[in-house]
Amino acid sequence: MTPPIGRPTTGPPVLNPGRLRCDLARRTILEGRSLVKTYRKRNLETPVLKGVDLNIREGEITAIVGKSGSGKSTLLHLLATLDRPDAGEVWYDHQRIDTLSAGRREKIRNRQFGLIFQFYHLLPELTLLENVLIPHMIGGFWSYWTKRSQWTQKAVELLDAVGLKHRLRHKPNQLSGGEMQRAAIARALINDPKMLLADEPTGNLDEENGQDVMRMMMDLCRQHDVTILMVTHDMQIANQADQLITMVDGRIESAL
Ligand code: ADP
Numbered sequence: 001m002t003p004p005i006g007r008p009t010t011g012p013p014v015l016n017p018g019r020l021r022c023d024l025a026r027r028t029i030l031e032g033r034s035l036v037k038t039y040r041k042r043n044l045e046t047p048v049l050k051g052v053d054l055n056i057r058e059g060e061i062t063a064i065v066g067k068s069g070s071g072k073s074t075l076l077h078l079l080a081t082l083d084r085p086d087a088g089e090v091w092y093d094h095q096r097i098d099t100l101s102a103g104r105r106e107k108i109r110n111r112q113f114g115l116i117f118q119f120y121h122l123l124p125e126l127t128l129l130e131n132v133l134i135p136h137m138i139g140g141f142w143s144y145w146t147k148r149s150q151w152t153q154k155a156v157e158l159l160d161a162v163g164l165k166h167r168l169r170h171k172p173n174q175l176s177g178g179e180m181q182r183a184a185i186a187r188a189l190i191n192d193p194k195m196l197l198a199d200e201p202t203g204n205l206d207e208e209n210g211q212d213v214m215r216m217m218m219d220l221c222r223q224h225d226v227t228i229l230m231v232t233h234d235m236q237i238a239n240q241a242d243q244l245i246t247m248v249d250g251r252i253e254s255a256l
């Protein structure tokens, strides 16, 4: 059984099995079918996605790379149900999700997906511990209140797992960029998501910090069987993924 996130696991860490893994049995968990998206503002049309098909397989790490403006963030937003396609479909776990009501999409997002963005999105007036607990707080005050000691223990374990146990009471502005992003990873994992969707999580960090953060994120997710879909500009990181998708001008040029 997969241990809950934040609980230290025993045994050696699973190092990158790489794209050579012959595990053809892995099933698709998230899928984009013929996705099309055009932004419209008054009479200005910006076609961004021009028919994108992709399969994310359960338990794998998928990296999306491509030049700035090629549509990577737009694609991630559609897959995370933060926005809707003009045409095409998004499927999660055998269910079409792009056509669900806003409330049901939000529920899937909160329960199944952990989201990480380039600029952390930590609330400045809250401590790190409180920031990590936010997904539980917005999940319902009563359930949060009745289980708060259990959630708090889990948040502490997660912050410990990302090396921040000594910073529980610090506010985000008392931390470095790398520390803030590690806290954002802990927050994204607090609800035991099935998937982590990360948009250039190290885009704001120097190379060394970025690699540390990525390694931590990938190790944690592998330990707990969380599927990763990430956009990154770091080819060294991208090359460690199980699937590498290259986007060019709103289309997938290659998926290896
Ligand atoms: P990437 O993440 O690959 O850099 P994006 O998906 O953010 O690319 O953006 C693709 C294109 O869509 C860019 O040219 C960008 O300017 C445009 N774009 C993104 N968001 C909007 C928006 N809300 N309104 C209009 N154009 C947008």
Ligand code: MG
Pocket (backbone or CB within 6 Å): 072, 073, 074, 199
């Ligand atoms: Mg982007």
